[in-house]
Amino acid sequence: MMTVSIVNVTSYTGSELLRLLAQHPHFEVISVTGRSTVGKRLDEVFPFLRAGVPTLEGRHPTIDPRLVITEEPAQTDLSFVCLPHAAAAEAVVKLLQKGTKVVDLSADFRLRDVATYEEWYKHTHPAPALLETAVYGLCEMYREQIPHTSLVANPGCHTTTAILGLSPAFAAGIVNPDVIIDSKTGISGGGRNPGPSYHFPEADEDVSAYGLSGHRHMPEIAQELVVAAQQGDHPLATELRITFVPHLMPMTRGILATCYADLKQDENGDLPTTAEVRALYENYYANEPFVHVVDQAPHTKWTYGSNHCFIYPIVDQRAKRLIIVSCLDNLVKGASGQAIQNANLLYGLPEITGLSSLGVHP
Amino acid sequence: MMTVSIVNVTSYTGSELLRLLAQHPHFEVISVTGRSTVGKRLDEVFPFLRAGVPTLEGRHPTIDPRLVITEEPAQTDLSFVCLPHAAAAEAVVKLLQKGTKVVDLSADFRLRDVATYEEWYKHTHPAPALLETAVYGLCEMYREQIPHTSLVANPGCHTTTAILGLSPAFAAGIVNPDVIIDSKTGISGGGRNPGPSYHFPEADEDVSAYGLSGHRHMPEIAQELVVAAQQGDHPLATELRITFVPHLMPMTRGILATCYADLKQDENGDLPTTAEVRALYENYYANEPFVHVVDQAPHTKWTYGSNHCFIYPIVDQRAKRLIIVSCLDNLVKGASGQAIQNANLLYGLPEITGLSSLGVHP
Amino acid sequence: MMTVSIVNVTSYTGSELLRLLAQHPHFEVISVTGRSTVGKRLDEVFPFLRAGVPTLEGRHPTIDPRLVITEEPAQTDLSFVCLPHAAAAEAVVKLLQKGTKVVDLSADFRLRDVATYEEWYKHTHPAPALLETAVYGLCEMYREQIPHTSLVANPGCHTTTAILGLSPAFAAGIVNPDVIIDSKTGISGGGRNPGPSYHFPEADEDVSAYGLSGHRHMPEIAQELVVAAQQGDHPLATELRITFVPHLMPMTRGILATCYADLKQDENGDLPTTAEVRALYENYYANEPFVHVVDQAPHTKWTYGSNHCFIYPIVDQRAKRLIIVSCLDNLVKGASGQAIQNANLLYGLPEITGLSSLGVHP
Amino acid sequence: MMTVSIVNVTSYTGSELLRLLAQHPHFEVISVTGRSTVGKRLDEVFPFLRAGVPTLEGRHPTIDPRLVITEEPAQTDLSFVCLPHAAAAEAVVKLLQKGTKVVDLSADFRLRDVATYEEWYKHTHPAPALLETAVYGLCEMYREQIPHTSLVANPGCHTTTAILGLSPAFAAGIVNPDVIIDSKTGISGGGRNPGPSYHFPEADEDVSAYGLSGHRHMPEIAQELVVAAQQGDHPLATELRITFVPHLMPMTRGILATCYADLKQDENGDLPTTAEVRALYENYYANEPFVHVVDQAPHTKWTYGSNHCFIYPIVDQRAKRLIIVSCLDNLVKGASGQAIQNANLLYGLPEITGLSSLGVHP
CATH class of the missing domain: 3.30.360.10 (Dihydrodipicolinate Reductase; domain 2)
Incomplete structure (x- = not known):
């Protein structure tokens, strides 16, 4: 069981990570951060979580709906960063320094060329050195490289x-x-x-x-x-x-x-x-x-x-x-599902782990 | 692993059973019936099934999207009947005669009083004798009785x-x-x-x-x-x-x-x-x-x-x-999810088996 | 032709008044007020107004999409007040003092009993004396009284x-x-x-x-x-x-x-x-x-x-x-359409004037 | 006042013509046809018409919601044909023979080249000779020609x-x-x-x-x-x-x-x-x-x-x-509104006649 934090859990990509990780056998969410909601419990911010997360067959639950939102993430093995660009890069730097692997759902590490980044995002890149080590997290193209990085730049939708x-x-x-x-x-x-x-x-x-x-x-x-x-x-x-x-x-x-x-x-x-x-x-x-x-x-x-x-x-x-x-x-293959697919690759798990549900239809 | 058939799988309650049973570790769908779609494969009728059902960690898959729709159900341990009323009762009678346990999603066995049934449904009840043995499948009220019947009348939404x-x-x-x-x-x-x-x-x-x-x-x-x-x-x-x-x-x-x-x-x-x-x-x-x-x-x-x-x-x-x-x-607690909850009770499984997913939000 | 102002035109009831009054032969909107949009033209706030208002058969246009939003209404014969409660009452008092007839779309003059108002709206009524002269603007019930007042309290939806x-x-x-x-x-x-x-x-x-x-x-x-x-x-x-x-x-x-x-x-x-x-x-x-x-x-x-x-x-x-x-x-019979029906009564016009369009279907 | 028929009024383009013509001062709908609804009144098929069509200021009403649907159109000055292609052409031929001007909302007379028509519509054109006299009813391009034809081919959406x-x-x-x-x-x-x-x-x-x-x-x-x-x-x-x-x-x-x-x-x-x-x-x-x-x-x-x-x-x-x-x-500029714009041109009326309403927003 790997420990996981979700930075800025109050975004839609954050709550989607919660929904999907509740089905994941190997990642346990032990820390969630927010901004205006610090001190609240997850199920106060997301009332649908009041249903709790039924746990099957002696499995350890991977999400606790009563987890309290904090300002800074606790030390974990892995972190999903759901912040807007620029803010994300700053959080990523800190997490990497603490030895945490990161799947960053922002745009900060997707473009390999700093100049292109700065042209399109209109500000100085907060951590240009990391662009070289980050791997673009489209699993279908970078499946070989992802396991060897500690920073995955999750693609846009x-x-x-x-x-x-x-x-x-x-x-x-x-x-x-x-x-x-x-x-x-x-x-x-x-x-x-x-x-x-x-x-x-x-x-x-x-x-x-x-x-x-x-x-x-x-x-x-x-x-x-x-x-x-x-x-x-x-x-x-x-x-x-x-x-x-x-x-x-x-x-x-x-x-x-x-x-x-x-x-x-x-x-x-x-x-x-x-x-x-x-x-x-x-x-x-x-x-x-x-x-x-x-x-x-x-x-x-x-x-x-x-x-x-x-x-x-x-x-x-x-x-x-x-x-x-x-x-x-x-929100799934275009964001949080792909982020979990990347996390599975980071830890040598089958890519489909936690992602095997069919879509809801109709 | 129990074998399961879904009678009239081409209804929305039928396809919802497929979606949910794909997550169920103990029920394997081996037979599906339809009416105008006989001879077609499941994934021809429901194209979202072309995604297949990824199977995790050596688990036996419980749904095969290429299963061919037949007119009559094969012999199975359990059958979910998704026919309209009247047609449902006739199918249920045949299934029970073959020793199959049945969760009937129609209205045919919900009312315990034949006269009330006939007043509201405007036709003679096809199998009034079964009304005594059928148990109303609201698990929260009939949890004790359901394990002892072979016919559960799944409630309406x-x-x-x-x-x-x-x-x-x-x-x-x-x-x-x-x-x-x-x-x-x-x-x-x-x-x-x-x-x-x-x-x-x-x-x-x-x-x-x-x-x-x-x-x-x-x-x-x-x-x-x-x-x-x-x-x-x-x-x-x-x-x-x-x-x-x-x-x-x-x-x-x-x-x-x-x-x-x-x-x-x-x-x-x-x-x-x-x-x-x-x-x-x-x-x-x-x-x-x-x-x-x-x-x-x-x-x-x-x-x-x-x-x-x-x-x-x-x-x-x-x-x-x-x-x-x-x-x-x-379609879930109001139909197919509840039907699976009932099926779990029929086989002594924890009620939440296969039903532990969180809702999709937003 | 009567001159009309719309106070707080940037609300949905305000823009609905514009849409309906564009078909009205006798009310000309010459003044519109707003709060954060002062100085802007109507068609800047409501881009659908850029289509202009085609004018038929030599008729004088009753709406000018390029009208500039002001802070205070100009002197007009009639005013529609689309402010929230409390703010509305204050605007109404000023308008009545200037001799303008008012159709108030807020809740401020709907309840005839001050105590009931203050119990439900949790503040002191800004103009309790006016409650006696205001007429509740449900035309079907107060058709006889409305022509004799200068303040109509338009009902809620x-x-x-x-x-x-x-x-x-x-x-x-x-x-x-x-x-x-x-x-x-x-x-x-x-x-x-x-x-x-x-x-x-x-x-x-x-x-x-x-x-x-x-x-x-x-x-x-x-x-x-x-x-x-x-x-x-x-x-x-x-x-x-x-x-x-x-x-x-x-x-x-x-x-x-x-x-x-x-x-x-x-x-x-x-x-x-x-x-x-x-x-x-x-x-x-x-x-x-x-x-x-x-x-x-x-x-x-x-x-x-x-x-x-x-x-x-x-x-x-x-x-x-x-x-x-x-x-x-x-937004029509539940707000702005009813307000125009009231305005028609205030001026002795047929109630249906400007309101004869069929609904859009499907 | 010109008399008008709507052929196949029970289509969405048909009911949209009714809605718009109710505001038109010069076209009176005196005949409507249908297929499975023959013998029914308009307001039985379209219950929203039960609101009736309030008539303003002594104007003659142009739509009667109690008009009975017939199989064949009565003799009128003008006809709007809302049939599917092929069926439309046959109806158009008959109408033109009776001296009725036609705005055809189908695809039958839009393509000037018979071979192209037959390639795309997979059947022999029922009235190829008319392709020469029909004018493509995009008013912005064919404003000069439309007044001189008796058959307008209303463009697709x-x-x-x-x-x-x-x-x-x-x-x-x-x-x-x-x-x-x-x-x-x-x-x-x-x-x-x-x-x-x-x-x-x-x-x-x-x-x-x-x-x-x-x-x-x-x-x-x-x-x-x-x-x-x-x-x-x-x-x-x-x-x-x-x-x-x-x-x-x-x-x-x-x-x-x-x-x-x-x-x-x-x-x-x-x-x-x-x-x-x-x-x-x-x-x-x-x-x-x-x-x-x-x-x-x-x-x-x-x-x-x-x-x-x-x-x-x-x-x-x-x-x-x-x-x-x-x-x-x-349904408006893409079909029935444009059809009325064409009809206005056919009769020398200002193009905006009956079409001056603003859109419904929001």
Whole structure:
């Protein structure tokens, strides 16, 4: 049993970690921190926890709903950091110094290039030296490296959806570096703090685009598609040209990215068929427990509450484009579920440990 | 490991059994039946099952998403019957004859009085003799009897919510048999068949009452409140006078009953206080793993996907009434979760086996 | 053409007044006030107003989307006050002193008894003398008085729904003063300020009760049911015993009250039939342009964006109760539409002026 | 006063015509047809019509909610045809023969090329000769031609949104014929017939793409973008390469298209700025009553129930693309509102007649 802290547990990624870790046999949450809620018990902040966590067959419970929120985390083996960027990096530095392994759910260690970070996040990076040791926590791409680091930079939700959708095509070298990602997310992606955009009467029955002048998940996607192309021995000949537009949907959970990429033609001017591309995708994800290539348009609802991602590639022969629809639950595979998948890798556990629940449907 | 069949798996209660049983260590689903879907695989009917069911730590998987739907169930130890009433009774008779234990999710064996059944369901009961051996599957009331039957009549969703909310007050004899139950349910309670009332553009952003001329869950509630009063040694002196009105809410899951009962005054004309009533409720449910008395108005969302029920009693001193708000997930504690709780009792397993997940929040 | 100001236009009742007054031929909005938005144009605060207000057939436009929000209202013939209670009364006093007629959408002048006001609103009434001259703005009950006042106290949304549903029964003396009102409202009723209860991820897919220890609309309902009984020559013999519980529904607009009242039996112990009660209701509302008695359970969606109210009375013979389902749009007949109906009465205009649109459906 | 029939009034476009025509001073609906509802009154099929249509200031009412649905339309000046394709063409032929002008809301006369029609709709066109006389009813493009035809082919909802968004760029020749349209629609676009995809528990909290192997609105968009380019004296040098993917959103009304087009560079390799493109768009739509170019991302909710369209163009300098977000209400500007706008043109009325309402917000 490893001891675990959750820093800023009062975020949605924090409470989602609680929900998922309650099913985990090897991580025990012994410390949780917050900011305005210090001194309160978990089940005061999250009343659904008053149901308690029934413990089965003599198993040691891994979550205590009466745990009191503190300002600083206790010493633990592992910590999940759910703070906003900048604040996260400061907490991470302290935790690493105490010998704690960290899965950081913020954006602070995702971009390997300090200049890119500072361009997009508009402030000096608090701990640039750590960028070299941090591993990008997309398990499907960095499974080999993650066990050897003590700092995992957990990817963003739009990012995970888009990269999982596009990386097989880049690895196989079948598309030009000319990509449009139209991403649609549920509102929990905006976090737990109320605001006008998330006020029910405004957000209900409404669809809108946001971040049109540039969203911070874009450079993260670009960085990893370059890696995917390299990993597949099809390094990009020219610079990536990505347009990424996120949209807010009137629903709580779920994210769906529709990705459009220019297909390369072969020497005869022919394009791969949908069947060929699907075979290539199925092969790429053949051994993945959480990524599933399907032959019909997937629904975000298939993933509600689970760590699964569904991917549907289809060739638009007329327009010579590859369309890929990729979807997952933004709070699970797009955040806290992936964080646990990373933690499992950090400790040599099977990746699916604690993550085997099916989604809630309907 | 017990073998299990699910009869009419293509209903929402059927698919919810699949979801929950995938987490159950002792029940293996080896047979599923349907009607228009015979010959299809489970994951063709329910594409979210294409994620498969990851199996942990050498455990035997209890669900195979590639199981083919048949017309008749195979021989198993246990069967969950998810057919509509009348059709259910016929299937139950056959299963019992083959020595299979049955948890019937239909209404066919809930009412102990044949005449009442025939009055409300408008047809001759297909197997009246079984009414004597069937046990009403509200575990909190019939925990002692359930292990000794081979036929459990799983309660309805409105019924479970209302009875759990009202029975402590009836058992304690603090209310007159004068009750109004205003119940609000999510739309999955209407089943998986599309129809005008459940068509998204009609049901979205809409609230309406239904069943105003009499809903079949009413006699079921009446029957069990009489029992609760008897169990508590406060048998009713006069006939129950219940008004029950269900309402459709624009949401998928969740049911919340607001129950109003006239409080008895003591010899000094005094009413119990909210604190006294809450203490009484807490005591009544002290050892229940799934029923939780809380001190603030509960939200259906606290129960999303879980088997928990939250109950909040409060005294309206001005109007001399007891108000009880009770809520749960209509597909879990209101149907398939409770069915598994009953199955656990049938086989001497801890009631919480396979039901320990927290709800999905937000 | 009368000149109009809207005080605190940045509320939802304020913007709803703008939407409706844009269709009104006789009221021209020349002044709008706000608090944190002073200096901004209307269409900066409400971007949907950028569509402008197309003006037909040489009509003078009654709304200018580029109107600048000020701190104090300009001198006008009429003012709609959309401030919270207490603040409203202070604004009303000033407006009346300047000779402006006022429709006050706050609760400040609804209760005729100062002590009751101060008990429920927990502060000293800022202008108790005005309570005598204010007229309660439920047009269906006070149509004769409204033209003679200069201060109309526009009723609350729960209140309007419940009183319209119950007053025919009280006026006819067919029910005992023993009433339960279970009211369900859309979230716009909570106003335009974001907060945890209205945060989309919390409020979506959720139903909950609130105000269980006493909601301020209760005394308002009680006050008017007593009047309805008197108006119908069936004054109450005993004190009203009302329980009122409001609930929050996952939708933007719409309110539906399910009202339960004990029916009186005649000398033979008989109850009126549903047909008899419906005839009585139809007669009571025979000439009302906005209140419609129907013979099936009504849906809030029938009223979306319109000033209509649908009422469905049904007798529960078994439990000897009258059930009345009443619904309307909380922002129209429950607030701003009713305010315009009142303003029409103040100026001798047909009540339906500017209010003739059908609801948006689906 | 012109007489009007609505063929297949029981569709959502039919009922929306009723709602809008109730506000129209010059069109009187005297005949409505249906299929399974023949013999019923309008307010039996659409209970919200039981509110009646209050008539103001001596105006003649234009809708009678008690109108009986017939199988065949009566003789009228004008007919709105709301049938599915193929059935529509047959009805249109008969109506034209009787001298009735027709606004056809189906797809039957939108494509000018018979072969394209038959390729996409998979059947022989029932009346190919009429394709020459029909005018495509996008008022913003065909305002001059519509008054001279007797058959208007009302555009589709996705189509209207996309063409309004893209045509200024094509007319100005600033983009290459390389376009991706990611369109998101509310569920009412799927019509009034219940089905699994529109069943509330499936469609709620869900986002999915559909029509990925080719959607019939695509050739319609292509046809009109070619025209827009020609009208602007920038005819396309190469064939259009369009990818169009529609998505279903968990909401009733509203459609939002995010359009991506490759920007042309000038001789210096420079791109136009967002300000330049916006100025060009504002100029293009300067005199349009219903199309509004805005400087922030628009929300579908701004258009709820109104005939307005909001367009937001922005240049992605990094990727050298023009992004255009365009949104409207699929049942109004995307169908029935546009049909009335066309009817106004047919009779020389101001285009805004009967369409001046603001959207319902929130």
